[in-house]
């Protein structure tokens with residue numbers, strides 16, 4: 292296996308006067324997937340937000356290829372795709388226009404990203420009329436736009452039907468085959484063969 296690219300050492304996280312986790316260390320190598328599991332409130336979403344640079348670590352360090360990951364947030368943002376609980380869609384824009392917004396930021400082919408999540412037939416509908424599973428698919432279609440090494444996914448399959456979950460398999464596999472890494476918080480099985488589990 293290749294050397295680790297992302298290395299967390301002794302991370303601690305406080306939310307609202309409560310220590311959510313402490314002493315958390317792990318490393319992720321190119322091509323690897325890490326499943327974040329644990330009870331409600333264990334800190335999975337908090338860890339993903341911390342890894343995305345959205346909340347600070349109270350203690351510990353996060354390194355990318357040996358250098359402080361969060362010292363240069365624009366660089367970290369450019370290599371990271373964070374899909375949180377919220378789908379982050381503009382309700383008045385169509386599915387295609389929502390993806391076009393992100394394609395202007397990152398590049399990539401909107402038509403191919405729509406197709407990857409089976410959204411082509413829904414492309415001209417405003418996001419507000421999509422079902423919750425369709426909205427989730429549109430949020431996830433951002434992953435198919437342009438490469439980024441680190442995918443941080445918070446319960447990516449919530450609300451998806453079985454066929455849509457299966458569609459994530461090739462998307463995840465292609466990302467990992469190209470040296471990408473996935474950290475996914477989940478209570479459900481995901482199509483991530485050989486993923487390691489990090490239980491919080």
Ligand SMILES: Nc1ncnc2c1ncn2[C@@H]1O[C@H](COP(=O)(O)OP(=O)(O)OP(=O)(O)O)[C@@H](O)[C@H]1O
Pocket residue numbers: 306307309311329330331332333334335336337338476
């Ligand atoms: N914005 C916030 N402000 C204050 N406390 C928060 C905030 N977000 C989360 N917390 C608290 O941090 C703790 C961890 O929450 P988090 O959402 O990270 O857990 P989780 O493991 O993702 O849970 P779940 O499985 O329910 O999604 C909880 O006690 C929660 O109440």
